[in-house]
Amino acid sequence: MMGTRFPSGDPAADRRASYAEMLVHIGDLGAAIEVFAGTMDLVPGWAAGWFRLGELLEGAGAVEEACAAWDKAVIADPADPLGAGLKRDLLRRVPVTDTMPSAFVELLFDQYAHRFETSLVDKLAYRGPALIADALTRAGVGYASRVLDLGCGTGLAGVVLRERSGWLGGYDISENMLAEAAEKGIYDLLEKRDLSTLELGAERYDLIVAADVFIYLGALERILGWCADALAPGGTLTFTVELGEAPVELRESRRFAHSRAYVEGLLADAGFALVQIEDCVLRQDRGSDVASLCVVASALMQRPEREGDQVVRTLA
Secondary structure, eight states: OHHHHSOOSOHHHHHHHHHHHHHHHTTOHHHHHHHHHHHHHHOTTOHHHHHHHHHHHHHTTOHHHHHHHHHHHHHHOTTOTTOHHHHHHHHHTOOOOOBOOHHHHHHHHHHHGGGHHIIIIIITOOOHHHHHHHHHHHTTOOOEEEEEEETOTTSHHHHHHGGGEEEEEEEESOHHHHHHHHHHTOOSEEEEOOGGGOOOOSOOEEEEEESSOGGGTBOOHHHHHHHHHHEEEEEEEEEEEEEOSSSEEEOTTSOEEEOHHHHHHHHHHHTEEEEEEEEEEEEEETTEEEEEEEEEEEEOSSOEEEETTEEEEEOO
């Protein structure tokens, strides 16, 4: 119930929103929509209210009205922490979004952190870290002096990386996920970072891992370029993605899938040598296997020079 979980700040509006939720509970969706629409006249800048109204309208089959409500949610809060733009694009079935709002990812995982491992491993049979560990072994990648766990979450991948790492760092956008990872005591560094806006620093890594992370980024040009530049010459990048037909495909789960051709093409453009790309099952979703790819790539000893996200020329 997004309208009541994130109050408007106006007691009268919040009371009306609570009454609308009661109407939803007893099955009178039409009356609930009417009450909630009236509520928004009182607080037209309430992004969470527009988001919730969009959900109710979607439930009633009012597609254009729901999309209009989600448009207003994005206008009210362009950071879009509730993912209204994603809901809108999915409902219109002509997705235009190829990136995930950072505020949405941060809020999602801040709320999810305390039950993340139970939900992901026990209920969804998630096996990303094991897939990555096996792939690295088959690729002949053993001990690495400096390892970076991108989107480290609660540290599930860190557990399998620790024994093959001299130094292990983790980046994540969620403070609550980082707090869970810190309790494991396996990282030498944990930092809050937005992976969609990473800037290159002086550090170079021998291994960069992104387990079940790129599904929340969408377009991968920028992050793969960053990884290529952040790796030491000859270093290794390994990651998993959900497998799709389109290059970048936004799914009903509000996660992105990527095609094999898109991934292979970007790796080549970024200056990687593809070591292996394997079909796998990353997790289950609603009882069905999620077809995925597990990728291992090597940074070339001589890397392309790039301007922004684009490869300009190959260094001699």
